[in-house]
Each structure stands twice: as C-alpha cells, then as structure tokens.
Amino acid sequence: MVEQFIQETVQLIQTLPPVSIYLVFFTVAYVENVLPPIPGDVLVAFGGYLAAESVIGLLPILLLTTIASVFGFMSMYWIGSKWGEQIEGSPKGVRLLRFIPVEYLNKVRSWMQQWGMGVVLANRFLAGTRSVISLAAGLGHTKVSATILCSAISSVLWNSILLGFGWVVHENWRLIGEYLSIYGRIILGGVALYLLIRIGIYYYRK
Incomplete structure (x- = not known):
C-alpha cells in the first residue's frame, strides 16, 4: 500500500508544472506529520532527485517542506494542548488518532520531562515517534516559541539530509526508502529496548 502510494504520487508529480509540484510536496510534508503511515521522507528524497534534474x-x-513539517508538528501540538484531558482520559487510545496508544504517549511525556526540548529537537530523527512527540509537547504545554524553533531546526536538518541524498544518488533515490525502513526499525528497536531496561530497573528496585 505504501509502495503504491509512492508510485502514484511520483507519477502525479511527473505530470505537473513546477508550481504544482511544490504544492504536492508541501501537502505531503504536512500530512506526514499528522498521519505517520504517509511515506513523506521517501518523497522528500525524490524531491532531491528532481532538484538535481533542475x-x-x-x-x-x-x-517548503520544512515549513510544512513545522505546521504539521504544531497542528498535533494544538490537538494535544486543546484536547489533552480527553486524550489522557481515553483508556484505549486517542479517539481521533487510534494509532497512538496512551501508554506510549505517557512514555514520551516522561522523556520530555527528563530531556526537555531536546526531544522536540530530535523528533525528525526519531522515526515512528514524531506524531507522539508533537502530541506530548501539546499535552505538556511546552513554550510555543521554543517548540516552533526546535521543530524547525529538526526539520531543516532532516530534510536537508534527505534532499542531499536524493540529489547524490539521483535516479536511484528509491534505495533511500529501503535504508529509511532499516533506520526506522533500528530506532523503534532502540525505543523498545529502552522501555524494557526502564521496566527492568523499576521492578529490580521495587
């Protein structure tokens, strides 16, 4: 399904004039922050290839992709800030965002209490946690200006890397998707290991 989405989006982009192409990339970069299954990173890498082709x-x-990423991050932040009590009161998950378990959300909040805005600064590099981090930032009512700044820095660094790779590998830009998939598994594996260690330490001390 993801591969089909990428293929159809690429085919669409190849038929559009430059102005419309920018609009598509802006939309994808925004939605990817709200609906994580959208493979925005791979398409940003494709943007690097298109830039290399002039x-x-x-x-x-x-x-544009940086601005869209920040808007997407702050949209989730707003949801967390406005409906925080309802989100935390849900026993099974977030009504509007069922893919985010409340337990996971609470764990990210504990990270933010421990490392502060550093979690927001690293959010683009933490595959599979971006929406949760922005939602947790809203729940925690982090300072808006600092949150925007940190999310912008994270986005511009990450997007620069993706665009740069797309530029360098050129027509082989699809390979980046495979490496991103491996990278995502490593990140999620690291998160799972971290949680297991924390749980083990908790029960050991208890």
Missing part, C-alpha cells in the same frame, strides 16, 4: 529548486523545496 525540475524544481533545491532551496525552495527545502524551505
């Missing part, structure tokens, strides 16, 4: 500009696509 179809679009490298700086404009970096700027």
